[in-house]
Amino acid sequence: MTRLLTCGYETGDINEAGASTISGPSTIAVVNGTPTPRAPGTYCLKVLCTSGGSIATYKTFTLSAAKTEVWIRFNIYIHPAGGSEYTIAVIFDSTSTAQTYIGWNNSTTVLILHLGSGATLATSVATMSADAWHLMEWRTQITSTTVGVSEIWLDGTRVINFAGDNTNTANANVQSVNLGFCGGAAVSTGMYVALDDIAINDTSGTINNGQISDGRVVLLKPNGVGTNTAQTRGGTDSGNNWDQCNELPPSMTDYVYSATAGTRDTYALEDMPAGSWSVNCVEVLAYAQNSDTNPGSLGLTLKSGATTSEGTAQALNSTAAYYRQLYETDPNTTATWTNTAVNALEAGTTVR
Amino acid sequence: MTDRWTGSVGTTVDLKSIVPTNRQTGLVGTMLDLVIVTSSTYPVTGTATTRQTVRLDLLTCTSRLYSNLETLTYTGLEALTYAQLEQICTPSSLPGSVIVATSQTTALRLTAMRPLTRTITQAQSVTRVIDRIYQRVLTAVQGQSVVPSRIYTLALSIPKNRAPTTQVSLLRQFSRATLARAATQPRMVRQISLTRAVSQSTSAHIAGLPVKLSAATAVQSRSLALSRAISLIRTIQQVTAAVVPRVSQLAPSVTVSNVLDCRQAVSLTRATSQATAVSIQASNVTPRYFITLSLTQGQAMSLQTASTGAPAKVFQVCPSRTIIFPMCQRAAHFQAPRRAVRFTVEVR
Numbered sequence: 001m002t003r004l005l006t007c008g009y010e011t012g013d014i015n016e017a018g019a020s021t022i023s024g025p026s027t028i029a030v031v032n033g034t035p036t037p038r039a040p041g042t043y044c045l046k047v048l049c050t051s052g053g054s055i056a057t058y059k060t061f062t063l064s065a066a067k068t069e070v071w072i073r074f075n076i077y078i079h080p081a082g083g084s085e086y087t088i089a090v091i092f093d094s095t096s097t098a099q100t101y102i103g104w105n106n107s108t109t110v111l112i113l114h115l116g117s118g119a120t121l122a123t124s125v126a127t128m129s130a131d132a133w134h135l136m137e138w139r140t141q142i143t144s145t146t147v148g149v150s151e152i153w154l155d156g157t158r159v160i161n162f163a164g165d166n167t168n169t170a171n172a173n174v175q176s177v178n179l180g181f182c183g184g185a186a187v188s189t190g191m192y193v194a195l196d197d198i199a200i201n202d203t204s205g206t207i208n209n210g211q212i213s214d215g216r217v218v219l220l221k222p223n224g225v226g227t228n229t230a231q232t233r234g235g236t237d238s239g240n241n242w243d244q245c246n247e248l249p250p251s252m253t254d255y256v257y258s259a260t261a262g263t264r265d266t267y268a269l270e271d272m273p274a275g276s277w278s279v280n281c282v283e284v285l286a287y288a289q290n291s292d293t294n295p296g297s298l299g300l301t302l303k304s305g306a307t308t309s310e311g312t313a314q315a316l317n318s319t320a321a322y323y324r325q326l327y328e329t330d331p332n333t334t335a336t337w338t339n340t341a342v343n344a345l346e347a348g349t350t351v352r
Numbered sequence: 353m354t355d356r357w358t359g360s361v362g363t364t365v366d367l368k369s370i371v372p373t374n375r376q377t378g379l380v381g382t383m384l385d386l387v388i389v390t391s392s393t394y395p396v397t398g399t400a401t402t403r404q405t406v407r408l409d410l411l412t413c414t415s416r417l418y419s420n421l422e423t424l425t426y427t428g429l430e431a432l433t434y435a436q437l438e439q440i441c442t443p444s445s446l447p448g449s450v451i452v453a454t455s456q457t458t459a460l461r462l463t464a465m466r467p468l469t470r471t472i473t474q475a476q477s478v479t480r481v482i483d484r485i486y487q488r489v490l491t492a493v494q495g496q497s498v499v500p501s502r503i504y505t506l507a508l509s510i511p512k513n514r515a516p517t518t519q520v521s522l523l524r525q526f527s528r529a530t531l532a533r534a535a536t537q538p539r540m541v542r543q544i545s546l547t548r549a550v551s552q553s554t555s556a557h558i559a560g561l562p563v564k565l566s567a568a569t570a571v572q573s574r575s576l577a578l579s580r581a582i583s584l585i586r587t588i589q590q591v592t593a594a595v596v597p598r599v600s601q602l603a604p605s606v607t608v609s610n611v612l613d614c615r616q617a618v619s620l621t622r623a624t625s626q627a628t629a630v631s632i633q634a635s636n637v638t639p640r641y642f643i644t645l646s647l648t649q650g651q652a653m654s655l656q657t658a659s660t661g662a663p664a665k666v667f668q669v670c671p672s673r674t675i676i677f678p679m680c681q682r683a684a685h686f687q688a689p690r691r692a693v694r695f696t697v698e699v700r
Contacts, residue, residue: 006385199385215387222380234376250379257374269382280385291374298375302382316375324383347382351375 002205003281003328004063004070007198008217009043011285012249016322017061017198021178024055025189028180030249035077035194038133040273041216044077044196047180052082052188058090058180061200066094066173069141071201073212074179077133080106082188090116090178091140093171100140100150100166101182104128113150113160116168121150124159133196135214142172156214199280207328207336208280215280216273221246224268226346227303231256231265242267250287252320257291258351264310266303266348272339279337282327284311284347289320296351300325303346305332313352 007017009030014020020028027050030043037044047057063070076088083106090101098116105112109127114120128134137153148166152159177200181193197217203209222242229241235254238244244254245267256265272279284300297313300323311325330337 003385006383008383010383011379011381197385212385213387215385218384218386220382220384231377234374245377245380247379252376252378255376255378257376259374265377265380267380272384272386275386277386280387283383283385285379285381285383286377287379288375288377291376294373296373296375298377320376320378342382342384345382347380349375349377349380 002201002203003199003208003283003326004067004202005061005198005200006217006281006283006326007061008041008196008219009045010041010217010219010248011287011322012043013287013322014045016285018059018179019062020057020059022057024057025049025051025053026055026057026181028057028059031194034192035079035131035133037194038075038196038216040275041196041218044194045180045198046192046194049081049181049187049189049191052186054184054186055181056183058178058182059195060176060178061198062176063174063200063202066171066175067202068143068173069139069203070174070177071203071211072138072140072177072198073136073200073215074198075133075135075196077194077196078104078128078130079190079192079194080130080187081191082106082186083191084185085112086184086187086193087182088179088193089136089138090182091138091174092176092178093167093169094173094175095169095171096176097169097171099142099168099174102136102138102152103184106130111152111154111159113152113162115166121164121166122160122162124152124154126154126157126159128154137211137213139211140166140174142167142174145170145172148172153211205328212280216277218273219248219285220269220272220342220345220347221248222267222347223270226266226268226348227308228264228266228301228346228348230263231258231349231351241265250320252287252289256349259291259296261352262350264301264348264350266301266308266346269345269347271343277339279339279342280328282330282337282342282345284325284327286323286349287320288316288323288349290316290318293318298323299350299352301348301350302327302331303348304330304341305344307332310350 005017009016012030012032014028014030016030022028027048029046029048031037031046032043035044035046045059047055049055070091072089072091074089078086078088080086085103085105087101087103091099093099100116100121101114103112103114104110109129111124111126111128112120113122128136135153135155139149139151139153141149143149145167146165148164150160150162150166179195179198181187181191197215199212199215199217201208201210201212222245225240225242231241233241233244233254234257235244235252238254241256242265244256245265247254282302284302286298286300288298290296295315297315299310299313301308301310302325303309309327309331314323314325316323327337329335330341332341
């Protein structure tokens with residue numbers, strides 16, 4: 001598996017991914033306007049300065065293991081107000097110490113790559129305009145504590161290519177990423193930074209192992225009965241199992257449930273949005289919980305063609321949370337996903 | 353005596369809740385990371401299937417069948433389809449009997465990848481500073497009427513050596529009419545601003561030049577001689593020999609019709625590949641000739657009539673009969689009452 005994170009906050013829920021840090025007079029939320037999210041998505045992440053001052057509000061995405069090379073893709077929209085250089089992305093080593101970070105100069109609108117210590121490693125010639133969405137891709141390869149490569153692509157064009165020591169610690173690795181307004185001089189009220197379509201790859205495997213390029217993260221919700229309907233409707237009864245599980249933002253006011261291992265629900269899903277797309281990966285997402293503090297698990301299930309694939313059972317908490325199962329290839333063909341296969345997908349859960 | 357002291361006794365029990373834990377799912381969905389598929393090329397794919405007529409010319413076939421009963425001779429060129437040839441031939445285990453079936457499948461696939469990007473800047477703003485005194489701003493709005501015309505010709509030829517050559521020729525006609533009027537307004541405010549506005553009545557907006565590749569038609573005619581003479585020699589134990597030399601000719605006719613429509617195109621890259629496969633299958637057969645024997649049996653029919661004279665009818669009724677006619681006495685000329693008259697009738 002090479003895809004480490006896929007998140008566009010299309011659930012409309014700030015808790016969909018990452019840990020939120022709010023420092024200073026600011027908020028972090030998932031919004032569907034101001035700015036307009038990147039279509040066809042309907043939500044994006046937004047850090048807003050609610051009152052003038054120094055803020056550091058961001059999301060932290062922690063990888064499952066330390067990596068020596070990662071590709072980070074995100075789209076960013078900066079509405080500046082005050083301040084000088086905005087720190088918009090930081091990568092940390094396995095001890096949560098900053099290795100490098102990216103700054104955006106509010107005056108010159110160029111991008112600056114800094115070492116975690118603050119030293120400047122490289123500055124772009126190209127500028128990144130304010131009040132517009134921009135695709136940013138950041139490759140960090142740490143070969144050793146003295147040798148590495150840091151490259152930044154802006155809207156598909158490499159604007160920074162640094163080779164040298166890109167470590168700030170004794171650990172030649174990357175394990176977490178901060179995105180948002182991660183620091184900088186005091187900014188004014190109304191400044192906001194929005195993020196959308198976030199993805200992180202490492203370099204292992206045969207697919208999703210390099211630059212991700214421009215794309216969109218979309219969420220396909222249940223829209224019909226699937227092959228399996230064995231679980232029981234709970235909460236507000238919508239009349240069908242599938243429409244107990246399709247509300248956005250997610251809630252547990254209506255849900256399906258079962259305590260019997262093996263009980264399975266799969267639902268038909270919406271089709272992909274119109275446009276010319278190819279599919280990088282498919283990730284089954286479920287918002288679930290246990291009814292009590294006793295143990296219980298769910299296997300996130302996907303049915304592609306005639307093949308039903310159940311992911312490893314994931315233990316649930318007694319509070320609702322998100323659970324994921326990534327499928328980088330179509331289990332029905334073991335090849336990359338086709339749009340037709342995605343449109344024919346069913347997703348659901350199996351009680352374990 | 354040693355005492356055993358027990359300070360505490362207990363049992364650790366691993367309890368399992370008998371109250372079932374429900375797994376509750378409030379949302380299920382599939383998260384996709386979609387890549388934008390951008391392409392400045394416009395693939396146009398044409399597929400041409402070659403229809404070929406396989407013609408086997410049976411030049412001469414002379415066979416003498418068993419026991420010298422009949423002799424069948426084909427002479428001259430007779431075009432036979434394979435089906436016809438198969439009809440007159442039947443599989444046999446006779447040594448030396450060979451029939452050749454030739455089939456050829458040719459697929460011509462035309463693929464055109466034509467990225468087209470054209471940018472025409474119409475509005476021009478020219479600023480000149482002359483000796484830092486005169487500043488003339490020239491604003492030109494250029495209207496253009498562009499009439500492009502392109503004719504693509506695709507010619508395919510395949511010589512006998514089966515190495516296809518392709519020629520793509522592009523005839524481009526391009527005419528442009530530009531009218532511009534400029535007005536210059538100089539102003540002297542320490543610097544002289546000379547503004548000239550150029551406008552014209554017509555305006556053209558051409559971001560990309562629409563090009564329609566109307567049709568590329570390739571007519572391929574090929575005469576492919578296999579240069580193979582196939583002799584059918586059948587040896588029969590008796591004094592029978594069959595020699596069937598054949599010459600196979602392939603005369604394919606290819607018609608390729610593509611209508612390529614492109615809104616934006618800059619260059620045309622067309623890859624033409626033609627796969628030609630000729631397979632020859634040989635199977636042992638024995639020519640079977642339908643021989644129609646027409647047997648005419650001559651018959652000599654003679655009608656003879658023997659006549660011994662005047663036909664006679666002989667009725668043998670009785671050897672003799674005596675008939676007595678009573679005579680009227682009034683007949684004067686038979687004045688022989690009660691005379692007996694005898695008539696004898698003979699039938700033969």
